[in-house]
Amino acid sequence: MYWEPHLETMPRAHLHALQRQRLQATLRRAMTSAYYQRMYREAGVAVDRIQGLEDLHQLPFTTKQHLREGYPFEFLTIRKDDVIRLHSSSGTTGQATVVCHNAHDLASWANLIARCMYMTGARPADVFQNMTGYGMFTGGLGFHCGAERLGMLTVPAGAGNSKRQIKFMQDFGTTIIHAIPSYALHLLSVFEETGVDPKPDIQLKIAYLGAEPYSEHTRKRVEEGLGVKVFNSYGLSEMSGPGVAFECPEQNGMHIWEDAYLVEVLNPTTLEPMPDGEEGELVLTTLDREAMPLIRYRTRDLTSIVPGACPCGRTHKRIARIKGRSDDMFIIKGVNVFPMQVETLLMSVPEVGRNYQIILENEGPMDAMTVRVEVQHEFFRGDVKSLKALQQRITAALKGELLFTPKVALVEPDSLPKSEGKAVRVVDHRRKE
Amino acid sequence: MIAYHISVFAENRPGRLDHITGVLAQANINIRAIKISDLGEHGVVKMLVDDPDTAYHVLKQAGVLVSQKEIIAVGVEDRPGGLHAVLKVLTRQRINVEDAYGFVLHDRAVLVIEVANVAEATSLLQGAGLHLLSKEEIYALG
Numbered sequence: 001m002y003w004e005p006h007l008e009t010m011p012r013a014h015l016h017a018l019q020r021q022r023l024q025a026t027l028r029r030a031m032t033s034a035y036y037q038r039m040y041r042e043a044g045v046a047v048d049r050i051q052g053l054e055d056l057h058q059l060p061f062t063t064k065q066h067l068r069e070g071y072p073f074e075f076l077t078i079r080k081d082d083v084i085r086l087h088s089s090s091g092t093t094g095q096a097t098v099v100c101h102n103a104h105d106l107a108s109w110a111n112l113i114a115r116c117m118y119m120t121g122a123r124p125a126d127v128f129q130n131m132t133g134y135g136m137f138t139g140g141l142g143f144h145c146g147a148e149r150l151g152m153l154t155v156p157a158g159a160g161n162s163k164r165q166i167k168f169m170q171d172f173g174t175t176i177i178h179a180i181p182s183y184a185l186h187l188l189s190v191f192e193e194t195g196v197d198p199k200p201d202i203q204l205k206i207a208y209l210g211a212e213p214y215s216e217h218t219r220k221r222v223e224e225g226l227g228v229k230v231f232n233s234y235g236l237s238e239m240s241g242p243g244v245a246f247e248c249p250e251q252n253g254m255h256i257w258e259d260a261y262l263v264e265v266l267n268p269t270t271l272e273p274m275p276d277g278e279e280g281e282l283v284l285t286t287l288d289r290e291a292m293p294l295i296r297y298r299t300r301d302l303t304s305i306v307p308g309a310c311p312c313g314r315t316h317k318r319i320a321r322i323k324g325r326s327d328d329m330f331i332i333k334g335v336n337v338f339p340m341q342v343e344t345l346l347m348s349v350p351e352v353g354r355n356y357q358i359i360l361e362n363e364g365p366m367d368a369m370t371v372r373v374e375v376q377h378e379f380f381r382g383d384v385k386s387l388k389a390l391q392q393r394i395t396a397a398l399k400g401e402l403l404f405t406p407k408v409a410l411v412e413p414d415s416l417p418k419s420e421g422k423a424v425r426v427v428d429h430r431r432k433e
Numbered sequence: 434m435i436a437y438h439i440s441v442f443a444e445n446r447p448g449r450l451d452h453i454t455g456v457l458a459q460a461n462i463n464i465r466a467i468k469i470s471d472l473g474e475h476g477v478v479k480m481l482v483d484d485p486d487t488a489y490h491v492l493k494q495a496g497v498l499v500s501q502k503e504i505i506a507v508g509v510e511d512r513p514g515g516l517h518a519v520l521k522v523l524t525r526q527r528i529n530v531e532d533a534y535g536f537v538l539h540d541r542a543v544l545v546i547e548v549a550n551v552a553e554a555t556s557l558l559q560g561a562g563l564h565l566l567s568k569e570e571i572y573a574l575g
């Protein structure tokens with residue numbers, strides 16, 4: 001029932017003692033990184049005065065911007081030679097951020113994901129088919145290594161090629177899958193096309209969905225269509241990736257692993273702590289990461305702590321479904337996209353004006369993104385060929401950065417809302433709860 | 434000698450074409466022929482008008498994406514094989530017709546073509562004995 005009974009059901013007083021001890025170690029370690037050394041010196045923070053959790057508020061926050069400034073290796077507390085993997089996430093201004101891991105970090109991360117999966121009923125006899133993209137996306141390798149750590153037969157199928165995915169499921173006896181929600185829905189329609197009925201023909205029992213917001217309605221459709229139980233997953237690349245928080249069989253919030261992450265939920269404006277049950281921005285401190293500890297990292301994700309104890313017996317707090325972002329980032333096809341990132345790319349194409357608009361909508365079961373771009377007077381040559389070429393060039397530029405292919409619609413000049421004032425850059429028509 | 438038609442970018446939604454024709458009507462511009470290329474969400478509208486300079490100017494003023502393009506207007510015999518006689522000449526010299534449209538006015542067929550090298554195509558067509566409409570003839574059609 002528990003992967004690590006001692007840690008998962010640890011009485012809260014003991015958990016706090018463990019957190020206190022790990023926080024102090026983490027802070028000492030952070031002070032050996034060039035970035036934190038400078039940041040804390042400039043902020044006048046004396047780390048040795050931080051005794052416990054009650055002193056946490058004295059520490060400055062770490063933000064995505066800091067990670068950009070410290071790119072790529074200024075946050076390292078170990079020699080670069082001892083780093084064995086890094087993951088990078090796309091940035092808002094073309095500047096990416098990285099998270100580096102040593103052997104301890106990767107083992108600890110894989111263990112957390114194994115803990116999540118074991119919690120949902122995954123066992124070494126299961127066959128796990130990982131249907132997300134690999135590469136820099138932490139969801140791919142993260143789940144992969146967690147599944148291997150648990151001891152499952154792990155199939156690194158990657159994203160796409162749905163008919164082959166279904167064949168794999170039949171041939172290998174897949175029991176558990178991991179996918180982004182829009183892909184899971186797509187898979188349902190492919191099952192229909194191929195005439196394979198997942199319920200008798202395939203032995204699936206669990207699906208992990210994450211990396212993209214999705215509704216309870218979507219969860220139900222996937223559960224009914226595939227004959228599985230769907231579990232929510234929460235993670236972010238700065239906190240290594242998936243494995244930060246996960247649903248237990250009670251499915252009332254996601255347990256956030258407090259032996260590995262120190263959890264704060266703060267009012268995003270006043271930065272005061274919010275009481276349990278009330279929504280605020282999730283702020284996390286790593287407690288078990290060596291190469292690159294992050295202190296009070298502002299995730300920008302809005303959530304609340306689910307009050308009370310969980311009947312499953314785990315003592316770690318639960319966070320509610322993520323309500324949104326405290327900034328304007330959106331997630332589509334598992335990719336984090338900032339409007340600014342799109343703007344930067346568009347501005348690298350001389351024919352494109354500053355005015356653009358991002359439309360997000362459901363296209364069948366998938367999410368689709370359309371970038372509407374105004375064509376500039378001086379570049380309109382009056383022929384179809386150059387318009388098509390322009391459209392293709394913009395699409396290629398966006399695809400190169402976003403890693404999926406958005407639709408590009410060319411529109412007349414001055415037909416989009418102006419960038420001055422409150423321009424509506426992102427219009428999200430996707431179905432909500 | 435060189436004649437022009439105007440080419441306009443328009444989004445494919447109700448009212449866009451109406452906006453363009455409205456601006457032209459206001460400026461007392463007469464549209465002789467029109468061709469619309471549909472590219473899905475947007476399109477390109479090409480118009481042969483009696484006063485392309487003014488048309489270009491008023492549309493630009495109205496914020497419409499517009500450009501002028503050189504054309505050749507060839508008089509074509511209004512009978513089977515008439516169009517073929519023109520295209521044959523161009524094909525023989527490997528000249529690519531980038532865009533074309535035709536119309537018939539008072540028993541007179543006219544083919545409007547866009548090519549990369551107007552001067553070359555003009556002399557070829559004239560050399561083949563075809564009648565090319567002068568700028569004045571084109572704009573005064575009707």
